[in-house]
Amino acid sequence: MLQGLIYAVISAACFGSMAILIKFGYAAGMDGAVMMQTRFTLATVMLFFYLLVKSPRMLRISLRDLGKCAFLGLVVCWMQTSCFVYSLETIPASTAALVLYGHPMAVTLLSSRFLHMRINRVVILSLGLVMIGCCLVFYDAFLREVNGTGLAYALGAMATFSVYVILIQVLLKGIKPLTATFYVIGFAAVSFTLSGDIYAWGSMNMEQAGISLALGLFPGLLAATLQYTAIERIGSAYACIFSSVEPVITLAAAAIFLGEPVVQLQIWGAVLIILGIVVPNLHQREPVPAN
Numbered sequence: 001m002l003q004g005l006i007y008a009v010i011s012a013a014c015f016g017s018m019a020i021l022i023k024f025g026y027a028a029g030m031d032g033a034v035m036m037q038t039r040f041t042l043a044t045v046m047l048f049f050y051l052l053v054k055s056p057r058m059l060r061i062s063l064r065d066l067g068k069c070a071f072l073g074l075v076v077c078w079m080q081t082s083c084f085v086y087s088l089e090t091i092p093a094s095t096a097a098l099v100l101y102g103h104p105m106a107v108t109l110l111s112s113r114f115l116h117m118r119i120n121r122v123v124i125l126s127l128g129l130v131m132i133g134c135c136l137v138f139y140d141a142f143l144r145e146v147n148g149t150g151l152a153y154a155l156g157a158m159a160t161f162s163v164y165v166i167l168i169q170v171l172l173k174g175i176k177p178l179t180a181t182f183y184v185i186g187f188a189a190v191s192f193t194l195s196g197d198i199y200a201w202g203s204m205n206m207e208q209a210g211i212s213l214a215l216g217l218f219p220g221l222l223a224a225t226l227q228y229t230a231i232e233r234i235g236s237a238y239a240c241i242f243s244s245v246e247p248v249i250t251l252a253a254a255a256i257f258l259g260e261p262v263v264q265l266q267i268w269g270a271v272l273i274i275l276g277i278v279v280p281n282l283h284q285r286e287p288v289p290a291n
Contacts, residue, residue, distance in 0.1 A: 004234030008242035011226035016249030018219035019093040020257055025211045032085040037196035040189035042216025047182045058179045068171040073187025076164045083157035091150030097247055098138035099154035104130055104240040106162035111237040122280055129276030130244040136269025137247045169236040177228040185224055242277050
C-alpha cells in the first residue's frame with residue numbers, strides 16, 4: 001500500500017503542474033491542442049529513448065495489447081484531456097479542478113459496481129475527508145459565475161477520466177506500466193497532432209519551447225508512468241483517492257508561480273485531503289485490489 005501511495009502522490013504532483021503550465025501556455029500565445037500535442041509527443045520521445053537504453057524488450061507488445069493502448073490513447077485520453085484543457089479557456093483553474101475532483105467518488109462507485117471492490121468504512125471516511133477538503137481548497141469556485149460551456153467541458157473531463165482509470169486497470173492488466181505508458185501516450189500524441197498543428201513545432205519561441213518541454217516531462221512522462229504503476233499496485237479506486245493530493249499541489253503552485261492568494265479555509269481543506277490519504281494507510285489490513 002505504501003509504495004502505491006508514493007507513486008500516486010508523485011504522479012498527482014506532476015499532474016498538478018499541468019493547470020499552471022497550461023495557464024502559462026495560454027499567456028504565451030499557445031493553443032490548447034498544440035500544448036497537448038507537444039506534451040504527449042515529447043513525453044513519447046523521452047520514454048522511447050529511455051526504454052531503448054534501459055530495456056529494449058519493453059518496447060515489445062502483442063497486437064491485441066497494442067489495440068487496447070490505441071483505444072485508450074486515440075479516444076479516451078484524447079477526450080478527457082481535450083475537455084480539461086478547453087475548460088481552462090473559459091473558467092478559472094480552481095473551478096475546473098473542483099469539478100474534476102469528483103472523480104475519486106465516481107471511480108470508487110464504478111470499482112464497486114464493475115470490479116467488485118468492497119467499500120468499507122475506511123474507504124467512505126477517506127472519500128468524505130477528500131471531497132470536503134477539495135471543496136474547501138476550491139471554495140472560491142462556488143462564489144463565481146461559471147461559464148456554461150466551460151462547466152460542461154469540466155464535467156466531461158471528470159466523467160471521461162473516471163472511465164479512463166477504470167479502463168487502465170481492466171484493459172492494461174498484465175502489461176508492464178512503462179510499456180503501456182509508452183504506447184498510450186504515443187497514440188495520444190498522434191490524436192493531438194491530428195487535431196492540433198503539425199507546423200507549430202517550427203514557429204515556437206524559446207518561452208513556448210520551454211513550456212512544451214515542461215509539459216512533456218512532468219504532466220506527460222512522469223505523471224502517466226507513475227499513475228499506471230500506482231493503479232497496478234493498489235487498484236484504480238485507491239490510486240484516485242491518494243492522487244487527491246493534486247489540488248494541494250495546484251494550490252501551492254498557483255500561490256508561488258501565479259501569485260494567487262491562499263486563505264485559511266484552503267489550508268484546512270489541504271489538511272483534510274491529507275488526512276483522507278493517510279486514513280487507509282493507518283488501517284491494519286492491507287486491501288487487495290479487485291481483479
